[in-house]
Amino acid sequence: MTTQGEGARTAVVTGAGSGIGRAVAVELAAAGWRLTLAGRRAAQLEETARLIAATPRAAEVAVVPTDVTDPDAVGALFASVRESRGSLGLLFNNAGTFGPAVPLEDLPAAEWRGVVDVNLTGAFLCAQAAFRLMKDQRPQGGRIINNGSVSAQVPRPGSVAYTATKHAVTGLTKSLSLDGRPYGIACGQIDIGNAATEMTARMQTGVPQADGTTKAEPVMDAADVARTVLHMAELPLEANVQFATVMATAMPYIGRG
Known part of the structure; x- marks a missing residue:
């Protein structure tokens, strides 16, 4: 079996400066993974690195501020991983x-493009760069885990750009899974519903529902998501969680849309 040996226990986490990315980075580090933290805000990434340093099994951490919508910046991120780590076992995209x-009728085209650039083009650029590295390294292989959303399955009102991009991420996941087979590259997707982060703070105060009302929704701890990502990450490369949905138990998801 192709297990993740010590040399392969290197990971890149994008969006690592807050929320799900930070929670996953801390969980991976506690399990002994060597991390490269990427995101736009250097100060936020450094704070994640400080949290990791306080964990019992604190592993080596590199901070690389990166705009995932910029192909040159993404190329530089993965070049730094190749140079400093030598190999890559995991990308949490x-x-x-x-x-x-x-x-929908009020969404400016520039705002649409902004969401597409981050959620879809950024995810593609990072996956492409990770794929190249995993294909070229010896031994070949690694794992890419894309962060989808329950919006990759069903929409929220007034979320056309986010929902469309997250549906597209599912297509990206499937294509990566297929194209990665000859090289031992596994790709899965985690669809998350109502994890308690800065981005979802409004869930607890009230968000629009499909029936036109506005209601508060239950949330779950981001650490529960992080433990799921760790499980996906540490499977042998012969096994893959293709799609996982992790959500607050009582959120109005089943029957939504």
Whole structure:
């Protein structure tokens, strides 16, 4: 079996400066993974690195501020991984943005493009760079975990850009899974519903529902998501969680849309 040996226990986490990315980075580090933290805000990444340093099994951490929508910046990120780590075992492809919650007819084209650039193009650029590295390294192989969303399955009102991009991420996941087979590259997707982060703070105060009402929704601890990502990450490469949905138990998801 192709297990993740010590040399392969290197990971890149995008969007690592807050929320799900930070929670996953701390969980991976506690399990002994050597991390490269990527995101737009250097100060936030450094704070994640400080949290990791306080964990009992604190592993080596590199901070590389990166705009995932910039091909040159993404190329530099993975070049730094190749140079400093030598190999890559895992990409948690997590960076994303909601965009404005407005009626479809009022969404400016520039706002649409902004969400597409981060959620889809950024995810593609990072996956492409990770794929190249995993294909070229010896031994070949590694794992990519894309952060989808329950919006990759069903929409929320007023979320056309976010929902469309997250549906597209599912297509990206499937293509990566197929194209990665000859090289031992596994790709899975985690669809998350109502994890308690800065981005989802409004869930607890009230968000639009499919029936036109506004209601508060239950949330779950982001650490529960992180433990799921760790499980996916530490499977042998012969096994893959293709799709996982992790959500607050009582959120209005089943029957939504």
